Amino acid sequence: MLLCDVGNTSYHFLNEESDYKKEADSFVPSLVEEQVFYICVNPHVKPVLKKLENWIDLSLHVDRINYYESMGIDRIVACEAIENGIIIDAGSALTVDIVKDGVFEGGFIYAGVHAMEQTYKNISLALEYSFNFELDLDKMPKNSQDAISYGYLKTLYCEVTSHKMDIFLTGGDAKKFAKIFPHARVDERLIFKGMKKIMKKADLC
């Protein structure tokens, strides 16, 4: 039995206690012979997986009543994984969701690292920098790289910490953001915890 979280850039698998990724563009899911419990936000992959009998769509087993209609299934499943806290999922988008006593309280969508670096570059080639995750957040910047890094990171930091909740960091860029949120728990497998909870509730394991 495998678990799989399909995003826009990759398939993220969990097999017992090891996890690995496959590229969304080139991976052929019909070659997997085992049973796979999955969620998928990738519009190109969704119809392919629907046709495969051994791929079980967990989104059909989620109680969506506490969530909003257009909310991504990956955000929902991550929220199911925790009882209390604020989840930062740093992928191509960066989503921030709040859960209190097991109930989703709302959330917001920010741009992921790559998307935001592109944004600054598109505004002006003079702003083409990688973000400085070692930035001193207590000091207003006096150089261009820190000025864009602060614009992207300090604004996020300020909002997230204002909620005074435990922070859970997940997603492909979780480790980068751990430098900005040093007290956060990094858990790159948070989504699989949510998936397992849903499977238990639905008697699928």
Place this chain on the structure above:
Amino acid sequence: MLLCDVGNTSYHFLNEESDYKKEADSFVPSLVEEQVFYICVNPHVKPVLKKLENWIDLSLHVDRINYYESMGIDRIVACEAIENGIIIDAGSALTVDIVKDGVFEGGFIYAGVHAMEQTYKNISLALEYSFNFELDLDKMPKNSQDAISYGYLKTLYCEVTSHKMDIFLTGGDAKKFAKIFPHARVDERLIFKGMKKIMKKADLC
């Protein structure tokens, strides 16, 4: 005598007490016969203006000692306009700069409205919305449009208000942001005030 602030998308003129804009792509500056005191951040226009005798580059008269080398001249001149406060200049980039007792204390660069709407759209077509500037900033969102609006606006709001300073709003999107910062002073001519101060110091008027 005219004042002119040349940005990436337009020439912004001040003639006595009236101001007007011309498109950067199509306007022909050599057709202006009056003396023009200008600043320019547009790399395509800069070399054209340098050749015109009646266009006087005010950037040559600015004391840059308090600023950093790669800082845009438009940000510098806006800072020169005030003694104390935090300036939000909402253009294609959105810059935030702090001035204390007439001295620049640092600043950061965020994305402008259009650039950020493009960013969300590029991440996913499901995130193609205009921002909701009427958003309730005290409530975590439960729909996609508010989720991206909050991601862009509340993060900025949180950081800017944390400084507890008077807020000055300028730039093409100043009026939109006045909904988010209701106590801010909107001054679309702030840059011209800075230019006039520089001209007085340099005995140019």
